Amino acid sequence: MHSVRHIPVSDAERWTVLVGRLRDEADTLVASFVSRVRAIPPYGRGVVPTDRLETDAELTFECLLRRLAGLTVPARLADIGPSIGRDRARRGVPLNDLLTAVRLDFRVLWEALRERAEPTDEAMLVGHVEDVWSVVEEYTAQIQVAYQAEAALLARDRQGERTMLVAALLSTEDPDPDEVARVALALGVDVDDDLLVAAASPAAGRALRRVAERLGADGRTAHVQSTGWHSVLIARWDGGAGAPVRAALAGVPCGVGPLAHGLGNVPRSARLAGEIIDVLPAATGPAELLDAWLPLAGARLADAAPELVDSVLGGLADAPPGERERLLETVRCYAVNGAVGDVAAQLYCHRNTVLNRLRRFGELTGRDVTVPAEAATVLLALECARPRSPIPS
Numbered sequence: 057m058h059s060v061r062h063i064p065v066s067d068a069e070r071w072t073v074l075v076g077r078l079r080d081e082a083d084t085l086v087a088s089f090v091s092r093v094r095a096i097p098p099y100g101r102g103v104v105p106t107d108r109l110e111t112d113a114e115l116t117f118e119c120l121l122r123r124l125a126g127l128t129v130p131a132r133l134a135d136i137g138p139s140i141g142r143d144r145a146r147r148g149v150p151l152n153d154l155l156t157a158v159r160l161d162f163r164v165l166w167e168a169l170r171e172r173a174e175p176t177d178e179a180m181l182v183g184h185v186e187d188v189w190s191v192v193e194e195y196t197a198q199i200q201v202a203y204q205a206e207a208a209l210l211a212r213d214r215q216g217e218r219t220m221l222v223a224a225l226l227s228t229e230d231p232d233p234d235e236v237a238r239v240a241l242a243l244g245v246d247v248d249d250d251l252l253v254a255a256a257s258p259a260a261g262r263a264l265r266r267v268a269e270r271l272g273a274d275g276r277t278a279h280v281q282s283t284g285w286h287s288v289l290i291a292r293w294d295g296g297a298g299a300p301v302r303a304a305l306a307g308v309p310c311g312v313g314p315l316a317h318g319l320g321n322v323p324r325s326a327r328l329a330g331e332i333i334d335v336l337p338a339a340t341g342p343a344e345l346l347d348a349w350l351p352l353a354g355a356r357l358a359d360a361a362p363e364l365v366d367s368v369l370g371g372l373a374d375a376p377p378g379e380r381e382r383l384l385e386t387v388r389c390y391a392v393n394g395a396v397g398d399v400a401a402q403l404y405c406h407r408n409t410v411l412n413r414l415r416r417f418g419e420l421t422g423r424d425v426t427v428p429a430e431a432a433t434v435l436l437a438l439e440c441a442r443p444r445s446p447i448p449s
Contacts, residue, residue: 067180075125077172078165079118086113088164093157098149112140116161116195123191124165124184137195141202145210151203158199162192218242222281226288226323236320244277245292247319252293254342255329256310261287263308271304286330290322305342309333312344331355354439361440368437371420379416384438386413387425391435 078085090109093099099109119133144154165188173181221239225231233247240247256264261280264287268278271291278291291304293315305312311332313325328345335351336343345352357364372380389399390410400407418424425431 067183070174070177070180071184072125074169074173074177075121078168079121079125081168082114082117082121085117085164085168086110088168089113089117089160092160092164096153096157098147098153099157103147103149104144108143112136112143116140117165120161120165120191120195124187137198138202141199141204142206144199145203145206151200151207154203155196155200158196159192161195162189165192214242218279219281222279222290223283225319226281226283226326228323231320231323233320240319243279243290243319245319248317249319250293251316251319251322251325252289252291252304253313253316253322253325253329254289254305254308254310255286255313255326255333256289256308257333257337258282258285258287260309264289264310267291267305267308283330286333288326288329290326307341309339310342311336311339311348312342314345350435350439351442353436354442357436357440365437365441368423368433369421369441371422372417375416375420383413383417383420386410387417387434388438390414390425391431 090106090113093109098104115133115136119129119136122129122133140158141154166185169181169188221235221242225235225239228235236247240249245251254264254267261282265280268280268289268291271278276292276294278289281288281290289310311329311334313327313329313332316322316325331352332343332345332348333339335355336348354361372383375383386399386403389402390396393399393402396407396410399410403410414425421434423430423434425434
């Protein structure tokens with residue numbers, strides 16, 4: 057009797073057979089992958105529909121298994137990795153979550169290979185583990201590159217859309233509610249959110265962008281828009297009014313508009329912020345209405361300024377130039393200090409000299425600066441008399 061001769065099977069042949077078995081049972085790989093990927097938050101929320109997940113997984117495993125078997129990858133599979141990267145970027149799946157999902161391919165493949173291998177195949181499997189890992193990692197890199205490229209394009213498009221929509225918002229005094237809703241969507245804020253609005257000269261625009269970056273790092277939505285005359289910062293604000301605003305903008309020469317309660321109030325706040333920095337060009341930090349009310353009022357009275365100055369300060373023309381300057385210096389100092397003794401100390405003169413100058417000013421102009429209402433009128437007239445650059449319209 058002739059004995060049956062056993063022909064040894066090489067590791068390469070056993071590997072090809074094993075991978076072939078997986079190709080025949082690809083449905084189980086897809087089911088395992090889809091089940092596991094749902095544990096990743098964006099996928100669990102259904103950001104990627106199940107039918108899309110299943111189709112992508114089917115094509116992915118076919119591509120990977122063909123490569124592991126040393127077979128040619130047909131054209132219809134060549135773009136599956138980049139296609140997944142672009143799709144997930146458009147759906148807003150965070151990159152780290154996407155990479156976690158893609159690397160599940162290795163775990164699914166490896167567990168399936170071990171389950172179907174014979175006990176004698178252990179050494180053969182160990183010899184191919186690096187091959188499986190390399191194929192999955194190369195595939196992962198393709199997906200990552202495509203994702204990042206698509207995300208960059210989307211960011212550019214979204215920035216362009218935001219710029220266009222915010223420009224339209226800032227150019228109107230009474231924005232349409234539908235327009236406000238579109239801007240809110242583009243900026244990622246609610247239409248009723250409180251918003252910080254600041255304006256800086258173009259020269260300080262870079263500093264304002266750094267503020268936006270810091271606010272963004274703190275989780276606040278922040279956008280900087282160039283209007284030609286100004287750079288305007290719009291940022292979601294949760295800190296209330298007052299000191300927190302100055303802290304956020306510390307060191308940035310800018311005007312800060314009133315806190316906008318709702319996106320529809322941003323245009324008015326932006327206009328006021330721009331006017332504030334225009335009338336305070338020497339500002340070294342953030343300035344609010346309280347800091348700028350007098351020069352702002354003077355600038356807004358530009359058409360009536362000559363008449364106001366003449367009616368309030370015209371009488372000073374009867375005083376010699378030297379005396380006129382001393383009187384004005386004393387009045388300005390008194391308006392700041394409000395105390396005769398402090399004025400005398402600052403101007404290095406006797407308190408009676410201060411009183412005499414204030415009295416003389418009253419005689420020439422008919423205005424008593426010790427009376428608050430009349431002092432306000434005098435200060436406004438002095439502001440209108442100061443040379444100024446026109447406020448951009």
